[in-house]
Amino acid sequence: MIYFNLLVLKPSPGWFSSTELHRCVLCVNRTCRSVRGALLLSPALRPLLLSGRLWQLLSDWSEAPQQRGSRCRFRSDSRDPPFGQVGGPVPITSCAHESVRIQLMRSAVRMDGREHLDRSSGFFYRETEGSSAATNSSYMNAHGITGTCYMNADYVNPVGVTNPSVSGQSSLLVAADVASMNPPLQSAGPVLSPGFGPICSGPTPRRASTYAKPPYSYISLISMAIQQSGTKMLTLNQIYQWIMDLFPFYRQNQQRWQNSVRHSLSFNDCFIKVTRSKDWPGKGSFWALHPDSGDMFQNGCFLRRQKRFRSGTKACTDAQRSGSGFSSSPQSKQVHLNPRRAEVVPLQHYHHQQAAHQNLEPNHPHCSFSHRFSISSLMFEQQNQTPYLPVTYGGDSVSSANRTIPDPSHTDPFYHPLQNYSRTIMDC
DNA sequence: TCCTGTTTAGAGCCGG
């Protein structure tokens, strides 16, 4: 029987999304014979942990793999050591070894036989000051179990997937920026995966003494932010926040890059402005991705745009627009609702209508978004579980009656945008 | 006043 310690770091404030928990459990279950979890939690999560609810959640999620015949089991019963003791969950402050934010499983574990993956294709995370990049770094966790980390870059793979083989080791990357543990901009925690988009092979970000600039363009960052949101649209401030939460680099010189973000939103046709409804007051409009902009990024890779999206292309027919209640003015990036055709349409469904129409199903070999972690793939997987858009495209004339399903982030305390990507994570 | 959004301009990089 092999036991592994699963160490998950989480920023504060914050909570584990269902997807993150799901990912932890499933990845481990699919890999290990048995798992003993040890969660490093932010202080905000401790009450949840102490109350037993977190363990219950983990336990519940661990059932699925077992039903598929897996012998793996996530131990969460009363035999688990209590909080704070060896073998049990530990408070984040007891993590003695701070230099490694992401702890690995023990060796001799193979992840789905995908050892062939290129290191550069993912598995990005940051190491702390003083440690060297692109090295294997031994560590000892709070329970005295040693492992090896492969340090190769500054950023976590946005998918947060496992790296199947690193010098014979396996890793589980589920960590987030440990803001609660480190003063921002001074020490480096791993960066939480935004939930999609492979780090494409190519130039590997080099670690710097300070946070290195992410290899993503602003358009990529904005696209990622919007895509990862449950409603597929964000306000400007939410976009700011998402970027800063995910990439500590952008916590500095905010005026500079935020201006660029605003410029990108306004200048690029791939972003459309969704005006607020009267009964949904607030500052600023929502920004969404143009329904036809799905193939901007090659293979869903956010490092480089395949082509610049320009509105007015033939990709989206009038029939499709009208059929789903969409209409847009060629003179404006704002989208307007045709009230007579108004209906609540899940945006991802609309995307897939587009994809199907163009013979570009997510799994289609010619689909530029056919990548495992591409937006379309992810959206396809969540088609039956993603909440509907809280509003249709339609700006001012969207009636509250159409907002039949509220923004899940407003009603579900456990909602997290990343939860939509559980299927992909399960496949890790 | 601050934030949001638009627009213009210029520089740098990269690929054809």
Next chain:
DNA sequence: CCGGCTCTAAACAGGA
């Protein structure tokens, strides 16, 4: 070399 893309800066207007 040229065009396209991206980034940065700045000015400006309008709204909360």
